[in-house]
Amino acid sequence: MEFNSRVPSGPIENRWENHRFEMKLVNPANKRKYDIIVVGSGLAGASAAATLGELGYNVKCFCFQDSARRAHSIAAQGGINAAKNYQNDGDSIYRLFYDTIKGGDFRSRESNVYRLAEISLNIIDQCVAQGVPFAREYGGLLANRSFGGAQVSRTFYARGQTGQQLLLGAYQALQRQVAAGRVEMFTRTEMLDLVIVDGHARGMVVRDLVTGEIHSVAAHALVLATGGYSNVFFLSTNAKGCNVTATWRAHKRGAAFANPCFTQIHPTCIPQAGEYQSKLTLMSESLRNDGRIWVPKKAGDSRRPKDIPEEDRDYYLERIYPSFGNLTPRDVASRRAKEAVDAGRGVGENRGGVCLDFRDAIQRLGQSVITERYGNLFDMYQQITGENPYEIPMRIYPAPHYTMGGLWVDYNLMSTIPGLHVIGEANFSDHGANRLGASALMQGLADGYFILPYTIADYLARTEETAVDTDHPAFKRTEQEVRERVQRLLNVNGTRSVDSFHRKLGELLWNQCGMARDASGLQDALAKIPEMREEFWNDLLVSGAGKEFNQELEKAGRVADFFEFAELMCRDALDREESCGGHFRVEHQTEEGEAKRDDENFAHVSAWEFTGVGHEPVLHKKPLEFEYVNLTQRSYK
Amino acid sequence: MQITLNVWRQAGPRALGRFERYTAKDVSPHMSFLEMLDVVNEELIEAGKDPIAFEHDCREGICGSCGMVINGVPHGPKPAITVCQLHMRSFNDGDEVWIEPWRAKAFPVIRDLVIDRSALDRIIEAGGYISVRSGSAPDANAIAVPKSIADTSMDAAACIGCGACVAACPNASAMLFTAAKVAHLSKLPQGQPERQQRVLNMVEQMESESFGYCTNHGACQTACPKEISIDFIAYLNRELLTATLLG
Ligand SMILES: Cc1cc2nc3c(=O)[nH]c(=O)nc-3n(C[C@H](O)[C@H](O)[C@H](O)COP(=O)(O)OP(=O)(O)OC[C@H]3O[C@@H](n4cnc5c(N)ncnc54)[C@H](O)[C@@H]3O)c2cc1C
Ligand code: FES
Numbered sequence: 001m002e003f004n005s006r007v008p009s010g011p012i013e014n015r016w017e018n019h020r021f022e023m024k025l026v027n028p029a030n031k032r033k034y035d036i037i038v039v040g041s042g043l044a045g046a047s048a049a050a051t052l053g054e055l056g057y058n059v060k061c062f063c064f065q066d067s068a069r070r071a072h073s074i075a076a077q078g079g080i081n082a083a084k085n086y087q088n089d090g091d092s093i094y095r096l097f098y099d100t101i102k103g104g105d106f107r108s109r110e111s112n113v114y115r116l117a118e119i120s121l122n123i124i125d126q127c128v129a130q131g132v133p134f135a136r137e138y139g140g141l142l143a144n145r146s147f148g149g150a151q152v153s154r155t156f157y158a159r160g161q162t163g164q165q166l167l168l169g170a171y172q173a174l175q176r177q178v179a180a181g182r183v184e185m186f187t188r189t190e191m192l193d194l195v196i197v198d199g200h201a202r203g204m205v206v207r208d209l210v211t212g213e214i215h216s217v218a219a220h221a222l223v224l225a226t227g228g229y230s231n232v233f234f235l236s237t238n239a240k241g242c243n244v245t246a247t248w249r250a251h252k253r254g255a256a257f258a259n260p261c262f263t264q265i266h267p268t269c270i271p272q273a274g275e276y277q278s279k280l281t282l283m284s285e286s287l288r289n290d291g292r293i294w295v296p297k298k299a300g301d302s303r304r305p306k307d308i309p310e311e312d313r314d315y316y317l318e319r320i321y322p323s324f325g326n327l328t329p330r331d332v333a334s335r336r337a338k339e340a341v342d343a344g345r346g347v348g349e350n351r352g353g354v355c356l357d358f359r360d361a362i363q364r365l366g367q368s369v370i371t372e373r374y375g376n377l378f379d380m381y382q383q384i385t386g387e388n389p390y391e392i393p394m395r396i397y398p399a400p401h402y403t404m405g406g407l408w409v410d411y412n413l414m415s416t417i418p419g420l421h422v423i424g425e426a427n428f429s430d431h432g433a434n435r436l437g438a439s440a441l442m443q444g445l446a447d448g449y450f451i452l453p454y455t456i457a458d459y460l461a462r463t464e465e466t467a468v469d470t471d472h473p474a475f476k477r478t479e480q481e482v483r484e485r486v487q488r489l490l491n492v493n494g495t496r497s498v499d500s501f502h503r504k505l506g507e508l509l510w511n512q513c514g515m516a517r518d519a520s521g522l523q524d525a526l527a528k529i530p531e532m533r534e535e536f537w538n539d540l541l542v543s544g545a546g547k548e549f550n551q552e553l554e555k556a557g558r559v560a561d562f563f564e565f566a567e568l569m570c571r572d573a574l575d576r577e578e579s580c581g582g583h584f585r586v587e588h589q590t591e592e593g594e595a596k597r598d599d600e601n602f603a604h605v606s607a608w609e610f611t612g613v614g615h616e617p618v619l620h621k622k623p624l625e626f627e628y629v630n631l632t633q634r635s636y637k
Numbered sequence: 638m639q640i641t642l643n644v645w646r647q648a649g650p651r652a653l654g655r656f657e658r659y660t661a662k663d664v665s666p667h668m669s670f671l672e673m674l675d676v677v678n679e680e681l682i683e684a685g686k687d688p689i690a691f692e693h694d695c696r697e698g699i700c701g702s703c704g705m706v707i708n709g710v711p712h713g714p715k716p717a718i719t720v721c722q723l724h725m726r727s728f729n730d731g732d733e734v735w736i737e738p739w740r741a742k743a744f745p746v747i748r749d750l751v752i753d754r755s756a757l758d759r760i761i762e763a764g765g766y767i768s769v770r771s772g773s774a775p776d777a778n779a780i781a782v783p784k785s786i787a788d789t790s791m792d793a794a795a796c797i798g799c800g801a802c803v804a805a806c807p808n809a810s811a812m813l814f815t816a817a818k819v820a821h822l823s824k825l826p827q828g829q830p831e832r833q834q835r836v837l838n839m840v841e842q843m844e845s846e847s848f849g850y851c852t853n854h855g856a857c858q859t860a861c862p863k864e865i866s867i868d869f870i871a872y873l874n875r876e877l878l879t880a881t882l883l884g
Contacts, residue, residue, distance in 0.1 A: 051771040066692065067758050069798055070700040086778060122772065129774035131767045131822050133791040140781030158791060164699055165794060172766035179762040187755070210747055239694040273667040276676055279696050383718065386667065386726055449771045497682040499675070543687050548649070549748045551690055552682065 001256060001609045003622060006411040007111045012628055013093075016115040019411070020454055024461035031056035034460055035219040037204060039191045039246055041068035043163070043441055044424025045225030046170035047448030053174075053182030055453060060217060061174065062186045064209060064241055064554070069171040072227055072239040073444065076163025077284050079147055079155035080441040082120035087144050091152040093117045099150060100439060101629045103329070104404070104432020105581035105597060107259070107605070110628055111411060112429050119446040124156055126449055130169040134158050147285070147437045155438045160284065160376055166441055170448070190554065191246045192482045194222070194253045194420065195475050201250075201420035202468045203475060205482045209554060212547035214486065216470040216479055220463075221419045221456055224250060225448065228403035228425040230263065232562045232569065233514070234506025236400035237269060237282040243558040244565045247407050247426050255415040256607040256620065258408035258428035260565070261573035264435055264582045265515050266401035267333035270384055271353035280399040281384060283356075284377055285437055288326045290361040290370065291394065293317050293333070295354050299344035305355050305393045316340060320592075321637055329634075331434055331582050331595070334398035338515045339593075341397065353395030362390065398515060402440060404431045404582065405572075408607045408622075412455035413447060416607075419463070421456055423447035428605065433581025486546050489556045494539030498555040501536045505559070505566060508532070513570050518586040522574040526567060530614055533563040564613055571608075575619065578602045599631050638664040638730040642677065644689055645737045650745050650753075656735070666726035670713065671696060671703065673725055690749040698722040698862060701797035704804070705750045706737040711801040711860040719799060719862040739800050741809035742847040754800050756846040757814060763842035764835040765818040767827050780826050793820035795863040805860035808849030813857040815843050816873035817865050823876060833880035840877055 008015040008022075026034065034057050038049040041063040049061040063071060083096040096117040101108060128134065128142070134156050135143040147155040158165040177183040188209040195203040195216065203218035229244035230236035251257045268283045294315045296308055316336055318325045328336075337354045346352055362370050367390060371378070378389050385395070406428040407415050413429070414421050424444040431439065469475075508528060512521035536559070544550040579588040579595035580602070588596045603626075609618040640661040647654030661677050668676075671693055678688035694702040698719040705720055707713035713723045728734070736750065744752040782790075794817070802813040819836050822828035828835070851870060858867045 047771075054770055065694060065700075065702065066754060067701075067798065069758075070694055070702050072695070072700075074700045075695045075697055084777070122774075124777045125774040126769070126771060128777040128780075129767065129769040129827055131790075131825050131827050133787055133794050133821065133825070136782055136784045136787040138784050140783050140787075141778050159795075161699065161795065164797070165791075168794065172761060173769075173771075175758060175762040176766045176768065185758075187758075239700060240696060241694050274665055276665070276668055276672045278669070278672050278675055281697055383722055383724065384669075386724070453771070495683065497679055499679065541682060541685075543682055543685065549690065549751065552688060 001254070001416055001618070001620060003256070003408070003416060003607065003620060004410060005109070005622065007109065008411065012110060012114045015111055016118060023454060023458035026457045026461050028056060032058060033465070034058065034221070035060065036221050036223065036456065037217060037219040038062070038223045038225060039204070040071065040225030040227065040424070040426070041171070041174065042071035042073035042225060042227055042424060043167055043170055043444035044426070044448045045223070046071070046167065046174045047445050048223055048225060048423060048452050049183050050170060050173035050177050051449050051453045052456070053177030053180070056182070059177070059183040060186065060219065061183055062189050062191060062206065064188065064190045066187055068174055068185060068187065069168060071167060072242050073167045073441070074164045075239060076441055077160045077282070078286070079145065079157035079162045079438045080123070080166065081147070081154050081436070081438040082124045082156060082442065083117055083154060084121060084124060086142060087153045089152045091154050095152065096120060096154065098629055100430070100436060101432070102634065103434055103436040105434050105634065106432065106599070106603065106626065106629070106631050107262070107580055107624065108430055108432035109624060110626060115451070116430050116443060116446050119450045120442050122450055123442060123445045127166060127169050130173060132158060132165045132169045150436070163441060166445065170445070192249065192557065193478050194250045195478045196253055196417065197468050197472055197474045200418045200463070203470065205475070205479050207486070210549050212545070212550065214479060214483055216475040218468050218470050218475065220460060220465070221421065223421045223423060223452060223456070224407070224426050225424045226426045228406070229565065230400040230403055232506070232566055233400040233510050234502045235272065235277060235280050235510070237266060237280050240279060243561065245558050245561045247422070248561045248565050250407060250415065250417065250420060252610050254417050254610070255420060256408040256609055257405070257568060258605050258607045259405040259572065260569045260608070261513070261576060261583050262404035262433050262581065263400060264330065264402040264404060265334040265398045267330055267337060267398045268356065268396045269399035270381065271348060271395055271397035273349060273385070281380070282399070282401065283381060283394070283396060287356060287374060287377060290373065291326065291356040291358050292360060293326050293354055293356055295340040295345040295347065305347050306391070314345070323637060329434070331584070334515055335584055337398055348395040353397045355393035356396045357393035358389060359393070400514070402435055404428065404433060404435055408605070412458060413452055414455070414459060419459065421452060423452050433583055486553070486557070489540065489553060489560065490542055490546055492537060492540040492542070494541050496539050496541055498540065498542065498552055498559050501532070501540065502559045502562065505532060505562060509566055509569070513573050516584050516586050517573050519574060522570050525570045526574070529563065529567045529570065536560065536563055568608060568617060571617065572606055575606060576602060597633065603631070638666065638725065638728065640664055640673070640728060641733040643733070643735045644749070646689070646749055647746050649748060654746065664725050666724065668725045669696070669721060670723040670725065671721050690751050692751050693721055696721040699797060701799035704739055704799045704801055706739065706804060708735050711739070711804040712862055716859070717862060717864050739804035741803045743809065743811065744800060744803065756848070757798055757800065757811065759846065760811065760815055760839055760842050761818065764831070764838035765822070767822055768831060782826060786824055790821050790824045793817045793824070793865065793869055796865055797863060799862065801860040801862060802857035803848065805856040806849065807854055807856065808852060810851045811843050811846070811848040812851035812870050812873070813861065813865060813867065815839050816869040819873050819876060820869040832876070833884060836873065836876040836880050837884060
């Protein structure tokens with residue numbers, strides 16, 4: 001397996017500029033000779049497809065939803081970062097770069113992150129010009145807020161619907177290219193495999209989700225923008241359809257998977273209410289600005305939270321981290337909540353939550369101020385739980401939310417398979433071991449509008465142009481394999497539904513490869529997953545047929561891939577004998593219980609090579625170099 | 638709780654549909670409506686039957702995927718939410734519930750409660766955008782937008798494209814959907830250059846799909862999970878008149 005990170009050298013602030021100059025261009029008249037496939041229509045995919053279409057390429061864009069506008073990016077609430085320094089509070093490209101490297105616990109590439117910070121400025125310009133209705137001040141200029149513990153106000157937002165508005169901007173640009181005939185949009189179409197011809201990615205096999213027809217699509221290059229894999233846990237804040245299928249199938253065809261164990265658990269979600277629970281709902285992190293987090297001091301305290309007097313409450317974040325208090329970063333806040341619940345000090349149903357209490361804030365500021373700040377969130381909470389958070393403390397608990405790991409890419413966002421590019425949450429590139437709030441939207445749009453359209457041209461211009469069509473034997477072979485796999489899922493004809501298997505897998509991972517991990521738990525999971533996978537293939541029951549609209553079949557394919565992927569995730573977690581960012585190994589903590597990084601042995605990206613299902617994958621360690629930011633231990637005390 | 642369900646089942650676009658009766662047992666008031674259907678589906682699957690097909694993704698009321706008519710009301714009995722946000726505590730033990738897909742000629746049924754809403758995408762395609770090449774935008778603060786205008790634009794932009802407005806309208810008109818997009822873009826300074834062409838093209842596309850005409854019933858506004866106001870329809874009509882006169 002060949003790795004060439006293509007990271008440019010020279011002063012960091014000139015790297016992208018110089019690299020752009022050095023990259024080859026495709027002659028405008030030649031662009032229409034190139035076919036490009038974009039899989040995904042979230043922020044990353046829609047912005048890339050629209051831009052590539054506008055540049056004159058022939059683009060085919062795919063998504064599994066019924067409209068490009070419904071990609072999971074739509075759900076992002078909080079906002080998007082940019083180093084505009086509109087608030088004159090000392091922000092700069094360098095500061096955003098520094099914060100992102102540090103926030104990622106020193107496990108990302110400096111060059112990539114610097115470029116991201118640089119491009120953040122253009123994103124906001126682009127979105128405003130498209131008509132994204134960002135919040136504004138009375139003078140008519142853009143408003144900002146601070147987010148996720150940042151010391152500057154650099155987050156742009158559109159009510160609680162930032163992801164929706166950014167995605168609509170990208171989707172509208174995409175539809176404009178559809179009308180112009182530059183992009184062909186294939187909704188309700190799922191990529192099920194990648195086709196490689198002479199070592200290059202040249203197409204894919206898809207299933208039409210309405211008719212069930214399986215067919216191939218050929219192109220000169222592909223872009224995967226298929227999002228993250230948090231749903232491997234079954235319960236997560238992601239949309240139900242989010243999956244690992246596209247990236248996993250690419251991995252099986254030769255794309256290295258980087259840092260699969262780097263997953264982010266969000267501290268403020270509504271706890272699970274029952275066994276039937278289908279997903280978890282995120283409550284904006286901003287609630288921690290005014291809410292106080294506590295649990296009863298005594299384990300098993302059965303009083304209602306409201307009736308527990310002050311002296312019997314433990315405001316544990318304020319106690320342990322006096323300077324950051326309730327605003328400690330996501331990973332720390334999540335872990336401490338788990339600790340409290342594991343010790344039997346949780347509240348609510350099954351003692352599965354911790355209190356987020358607004359009593360003091362309401363006393364101090366008055367109810368109307370709280371309503372103004374968080375009214376819609378309070379309503380949403382009441383909608384879901386039936387409890388009034390103005391009177392009873394909210395109950396929250398951490399939930400899987402984002403995946404920093406993904407397919408390995410070089411500086412040009414190309415995977416280890418020539419021609420296969422990966423953008424957005426699907427790649428591993430910018431967030432290291434922990435992503436800062438409001439930075440995923442920024443990365444998706446940076447990749448799609450401003451990076452990939454340049455870098456893919458370089459690949460096309462350097463690669464000899466050969467015609468390939470779907471009659472090529474490689475397509476026929478892959479198509480056949482996909483058909484057989486679909487048939488295999490239908491043929492098991494066992495007794496249990498897809499969801500019942502997915503739930504079990506999720507439970508195992510949550511307990512043993514979730515917020516806190518240790519060697520014995522991971523080894524146990526690695527022994528159990530293959531058994532569970534076998535059970536899945538022996539006892540699965542998918543009703544209906546292959547050549548029809550069949551939602552159970554769609555889910556079955558995705559869960560089958562999760563069962564293979566889960567093993568890699570645990571293996572990576574076991575191999576990484578350190579704690580960093582979202583990856584907490586119980587064996588590696590300081591005396592105070594904080595994550596203990598090991599820069600000597602683990603300042604690298606773990607890129608895994610596939611060798612067969614159930615076979616030990618090969619690990620390639622790609623060292624990370626820090627020329628600009630000093631490696632320090634994070635401290636929030 | 639126990640709930641009796643009458644669910645519209647239809648194998649495909651041209652197949653004949655009919656209501657089928659199911660019983661949802663042990664329903665917890667904390668369940669969402671879709672989770673209740675999940676449980677019914679689990680039972681159907683384990684009994685070797687086809688589960689009820691329904692669309693959903695985010696289950697948070699923002700993606701616009703979900704949508705069904707419950708007892709004659711799009712998205713069910715509670716105002717200002719989508720069906721994925723509806724919880725079973727809004728029902729009583731022993732209730733009988735009728736569940737149907739959006740009914741509109743422009744939204745053919747694909748299976749059971751799943752319909753084809755691509756007509757809405759085509760309306761956007763016709764002009765629901767501001768033309769701006771990637772990388773060609775001026776500084777974001779170069780144009781000041783009065784807060785009140787930005788807020789109104791955002792009110793309109795909140796549309797999630799679920800199609801409940803069409804389902805609620807006796808004429809199955811897509812006027813509220815179209816008006817919301819026209820208002821979102823045409824109220825903003827950035828949207829001015831294409832203002833007239835936009836409204837003409839979008840309305841023309843809407844009329845060429847199988848949607849009906851708007852006769853100001855207002856049922857769309859009541860059904861809208863994002864509470865988009867029919868004032869935007871009045872706005873659209875004014876825009877259309879101006880564009881027609883000037884054009
Ligand atoms: C509740 C929530 C709130 C969030 N809030 C914020 C926030 O405030 N700020 C922030 O920066 N980030 C936030 N995030 C994270 C952020 O929303 C995501 O990381 C980001 O939107 C991912 O964008 P994407 O384009 O990479 O992928 P997605 O938006 O997930 O899009 C994936 C696309 O790929 C398609 N696809 C997937 N698999 C296939 C396949 N096999 N075949 C065909 N198509 C396929 C899908 O149809 C979809 O179009 C939030 C996330 C969640 C869950
Ligand atoms: S499932 Fe997304 S709005 Fe209901």
